[in-house]
Amino acid sequence: MELFLMQLLNGINIGAIYALIALGYTMVYGIAKLINFAHGEIIMVGSYTMFICIATFDLPVVLSIIITILACALLGVVIEKLAYKPLRNASRISLLITAIGMSYLLQSVFQLIFSANSKTFPQVINVSNVEIFNVTVSGNQIVTLFVAIFLMIVLDLFVRKTKTGKSMRAVSEDSGAAQLMGINVNRTISITFSIGSALAAVAGILYSSSYPLINPFMGSTIGIKAFTAAVIGGIGIIPGAVLGGFILGIIESLSKAYISSQLYDAIVFSTLILTLVFKPSGLLAKHKKEKV
Amino acid sequence: MKKFKLKKIDNKKKTFLYIFMIVVIYAIVMALTSAGIINRYYNGILITVCINLILVVSLNLTTGYLGQLTLGHAGFMAIGAYAAAYFSKTFMTIPQPFSFIIALLIGGVMAMIAGLIIGVPALRLKGDYLAIITLGFGEVIKTILLSMAIIGGAKGYIGIPRVTTFTSAYVFVIITIVFVCLLIKSRHGRAIISISEDEIASEASGINIVKYKIMAFAFAAFFAGIAGGIYAHYMGIIEPKTFGFNKSIEILVMVVLGGMGSINGAVIATIAITILPEMLRSLSQYRTLMYAVTLIGVMLYKYDPRVQVLMCKAKMFCAKINPFKRKEAK
Numbered sequence: 164m165e166l167f168l169m170q171l172l173n174g175i176n177i178g179a180i181y182a183l184i185a186l187g188y189t190m191v192y193g194i195a196k197l198i199n200f201a202h203g204e205i206i207m208v209g210s211y212t213m214f215i216c217i218a219t220f221d222l223p224v225v226l227s228i229i230i231t232i233l234a235c236a237l238l239g240v241v242i243e244k245l246a247y248k249p250l251r252n253a254s255r256i257s258l259l260i261t262a263i264g265m266s267y268l269l270q271s272v273f274q275l276i277f278s279a280n281s282k283t284f285p286q287v288i289n290v291s292n293v294e295i296f297n298v299t300v301s302g303n304q305i306v307t308l309f310v311a312i313f314l315m316i317v318l319d320l321f322v323r324k325t326k327t328g329k330s331m332r333a334v335s336e337d338s339g340a341a342q343l344m345g346i347n348v349n350r351t352i353s354i355t356f357s358i359g360s361a362l363a364a365v366a367g368i369l370y371s372s373s374y375p376l377i378n379p380f381m382g383s384t385i386g387i388k389a390f391t392a393a394v395i396g397g398i399g400i401i402p403g404a405v406l407g408g409f410i411l412g413i414i415e416s417l418s419k420a421y422i423s424s425q426l427y428d429a430i431v432f433s434t435l436i437l438t439l440v441f442k443p444s445g446l447l448a449k450h451k452k453e454k455v
Numbered sequence: 456m457k458k459f460k461l462k463k464i465d466n467k468k469k470t471f472l473y474i475f476m477i478v479v480i481y482a483i484v485m486a487l488t489s490a491g492i493i494n495r496y497y498n499g500i501l502i503t504v505c506i507n508l509i510l511v512v513s514l515n516l517t518t519g520y521l522g523q524l525t526l527g528h529a530g531f532m533a534i535g536a537y538a539a540a541y542f543s544k545t546f547m548t549i550p551q552p553f554s555f556i557i558a559l560l561i562g563g564v565m566a567m568i569a570g571l572i573i574g575v576p577a578l579r580l581k582g583d584y585l586a587i588i589t590l591g592f593g594e595v596i597k598t599i600l601l602s603m604a605i606i607g608g609a610k611g612y613i614g615i616p617r618v619t620t621f622t623s624a625y626v627f628v629i630i631t632i633v634f635v636c637l638l639i640k641s642r643h644g645r646a647i648i649s650i651s652e653d654e655i656a657s658e659a660s661g662i663n664i665v666k667y668k669i670m671a672f673a674f675a676a677f678f679a680g681i682a683g684g685i686y687a688h689y690m691g692i693i694e695p696k697t698f699g700f701n702k703s704i705e706i707l708v709m710v711v712l713g714g715m716g717s718i719n720g721a722v723i724a725t726i727a728i729t730i731l732p733e734m735l736r737s738l739s740q741y742r743t744l745m746y747a748v749t750l751i752g753v754m755l756y757k758y759d760p761r762v763q764v765l766m767c768k769a770k771m772f773c774a775k776i777n778p779f780k781r782k783e784a785k
Contacts, residue, residue, distance in 0.1 A: 198583060246751055253758040255582070256524060260711050263704055264750030271743035387590070387700065394587050429598035432591035439588050440576040 168298045170420040171413065176304045176373060178412020179311035183366035184389035185396070185404035186318065187359030193335035193399035194355045195251075197258050201242055201265035203386015205360045209235045209367030210284060210377045211273060217285045224287050232364045239360025240353050248349070266383070273379040284375035287368065307369045314362060315405055321358075322401060331355055335399065388415075391435045397445025406446060410434075477629055484621060498621060502689050504729045505624035506682050509631045511709045511725045512718060513678035516635055518707065519716035520644070521671040522651025524586040527573075527593030528679055528706050533698035534569045534596060535562035535680025536687040537606055540615040543688065547616070555618050559627070559684040566680025567673050569596070574672035578665060593703055600695035611694035612687075619689035627685060631678050636718060638674070647671050648716070712753060 184206060191199045212234045216227035246261050290302030322328035333341040334351045342348050370385060371377050392411040396403025411431060418430040438446065484501065487493045493501070514528045539562030543554060577588045606612045638644045646667045649657040658664050687693045705728075713724030732742055756762050 192583075198586070246755070249755055250758050253754070256518075256711055256715070257754045257758065259524070259586075260708060261751050261754045263708070264747045264754070266747075267743055268747035268751065271741075271747055275740065275744065383700075387594070391587070391591065394584070398583070423602065425602040426598060429595045429602075432594045432598070435591040436573075436576075436588055436595070439580060439584060443580050443584060 165297055166420065167417075168296065170416050172298065172300060172304055174413035174416030175409065176307050176412070177416060178392075178409040179307050180366050180370050180373075180408075181385075181389045181392045181412050182405045182408025183311050183314065183362050183369070184385065185393035185408045186315070186401065187363045188390050188393040189396070189398055189401060189404040190331075190355050190359050192393070193401075194331060194338075194352055195243075195247065196255065197247060197262060198390070199359075200259070200262040200386070201269060202359065202363060203382035203384075203389070204266050204269035205235050205239060205363040205382070206367035206370065206385055207273065207377070207379060207382035208238060208269060209364035210371040210381065211277065212364075213287070213368050213371070214282060214284055214377060217287065227287075228365075228368060231368060232361045235364035235367075236357040236361040239356040239363075243353060243356040248352075266386075270379050270382070277379060279379060281376040281378040284371040284377050286372070286375070288372050303369075303373050307373065310365065310369065314365060318358070318362070319401065327351070327354055388431065391432065394445055395435055395438045397442075397448035400445065400447050403445055403447040481622075481625060484625075488621070499689075500730060500733050501621050502619060502624045502685075504726055505621070505628045506686050506689070507706070507709065507725045507729050508628045508722060509678055509682035509685070510706045511713070511721045512628075512631050512635050513675040513682070514706050515710050515713075515716065515718065515721050516638070516647075516671050517675045518710050519721070520639055520647050520651060521668060522715075523578075523668065523672075524582065525589040525675075526586045526700070526703050526707065527589035527591075527596075528675070529698040529700070529702035530589075530593035530596040531566040531570055531676040531679035532683035532686070532702070533593075533600060533695065535559075535566040535683030536693050536698070537600060537612065537683075538562045538565035538680070539684030540612055540687040540693060541606060543616055543618075544614060551616075551618060554616075555623065555688060558688070559681050562684035562687075563677040563680040566683065567677040570673045570676025571669065574669050574676075578668045578672065590700065590703070593698075593700060597695050597699055600698075607694075609695065611692050613692045615687050615691050615693070617688060617691040619685050624685050624689070627681060631681075632718060632722075634674075634678075643667065643670065651716070708750060712750075 184202065187202050187205075188199060191197060191202065209231050212231040213227055216222045216230055217224070222230070242265055246265050247258065250258050250261055288303050288306045290306055292302055293300045293305065322331060330341065330346045330351050331354070333344065333346055334348055338348050341351075366389075388411065389408065392407035393404045394407070395410060396405070396407030398404075411434070414434055415427055415431050419427045422430060442448065484493065488498065510528060510532060514525070517523050517525050539558040542558040542561045546554060549557070573589065573592045577585055577592075580588055600606065601609050639648070646657070646662045647670075649660070649662060650664055650667055654664060683698075709725045709728050710721055712728065713720035713722070732746070735742060735745070738745070
């Protein structure tokens with residue numbers, strides 16, 4: 164029972180991180196209809212920025228976090244402006260290839276700067292462990308969960324209540340009609356990218372605090388998993404990303420503990436395949452009728 | 456009537472030209488090999504080109520002609536590679552050329568079965584969802600191969616007879632290209648292309664969409680499996696991590712850069728992308744960087760309206776000064 168609770172906690176911990184990253188994927192997909200493969204690399208960039216801020220410049224933790232978030236948000240917007248915006252009317256597959264190219268570009272630039280060797284991420288979360296029902300909950304897990312849930316609530320309020328949030332929803336519904344209503348589509352897309360990248364930066368810091376070895380290729384695996392989570396929940400749907408993230412994290416952690424420590428990736432991706440076979444557009448998707 | 460006849464002769468000429476090219480390329484390579492100019496290193500590059508050609512042409516069938524984006528082609532290659540290698544290692548006694556051919560066919564058929572297993576449920580999905588499910592499938596195959604101790608697991612499957620030669624790889628490239636070309640020119644091929652143009656319209660015209668989608672999927676998987684078998688018998692050792700997401704992307708990039716649904720383009724892009732990195736070995740640090748920049752650059756370049764205008768002007772200029780200009784039929 165204790166083992167089960169511990170694994171469940173681990174699952175919720177990693178699931179919260181997946182959910183944060185999946186939010187970025189899902190928002191960008193909803194608004195630009197683009198699988199942003201470079202999103203995983205933003206996590207990597209976030210981890211490295213934090214690493215430089217603390218290990219090289221010895222800045223205080225809070226300031227480093229702010230710098231990291233701002234840097235990643237800026238990077239997201241720059242990528243969008245440079246690589247995706249000129250292709251907005253191009254075929255989907257060209258956009259996809261560009262996104263993959265972006266991801267390779269970031270990986271190779273960071274490999275050239277920092278070498279391919281892993282670096283140890285400094286400990287930034289100093290919260291003591293708590294014992295609940297004989298299960299030790301580490302400070303990392305508490306902080307991760309609280310930060311993730313806090314950000315999800317803020318994001319939800321932002322998307323539902325503010326004017327910018329409304330314009331984001333409008334653009335993802337029908338960008339042409341939104342433009343006719345006087346919404347600045349370019350600005351909305353930029354804001355979406357910056358929010359998604361900021362969430363990825365936070366996720367990067369949280370992930371690296373739990374698994375403190377960072378290298379230039381760390382982003383691709385987490386990125387693909389988080390993307391899987393977004394799809395399981397129904398891509399383009401914000402609550403779906405959160406649900407998918409937690410489901411995926413818990414499945415991954417439980418199958419690692421109880422089924423096989425080697426096959427867990429296969430189980431994770433089989434979950435994706437089974438979900439799509441029975442719910443072809445994700446768990447929370449609404450059925451859309453196809454019109455001729 | 457006259458026009459029709461003219462076109463037919465053109466086609467014959469084209470076919471003849473292609474056969475001529477196939478023979479000449481083979482002759483040149485063989486001559487250079489016996490002269491010692493093509494050493495083991497170059498020979499390896501040529502075989503890699505051949506393997507990539509089979510993969511790209513087969514993926515072109517699903518992604519280019521059928522218009523379904525798939526991100527798990529390396530998974531089929533992995534199944535073919537492991538199945539062929541397993542056969543070759545188990546039945547070492549069968550004399551060589553037969554054993555190799557049977558192994559490749561078994562690899563192809565196993566990959567085809569996998570293609571059917573994933574294809575039937577996956578083809579209910581559209582666009583990005585199909586891409587994602589094939590991505591997931593590729594990862595599942597990789598992970599399962601990693602965990603199977605009987606075929607080496609993460610350490611790799613070793614001791615596969617290294618029997619792939621340039622000749623055998625070349626023959627399979629030709630078979631693949633000819634097969635895909637004939638398929639596309641046939642009634643079935645036209646059905647496949649019509650699905651990529653407009654699924655609903657072709658369904659309304661009486662085309663059995665599911666049948667043709669599965670057909671294209673299965674053939675593509677079959678040839679990917681054969682390419683995997685050739686790869687396994689060339690390397691002598693195969694590791695699951697070779698057949699990951701990055702390999703699938705590499706194949707897809709070649710298809711897209713060559714132009715979707717174009718065999719000529721695919722062949723040129725494959726040769727260029729496989730050979731260029733080898734030539735740039737001295738800059739090995741910056742290889743991925745240049746690759747990435749090229750990818751983004753080509754895509755931006757292709758869709759930049761200013762560049763498109765320039766291209767149009769260049770084309771018109773070329774047409775003006777072209778001395779071999781054919782007279783327009785009236």
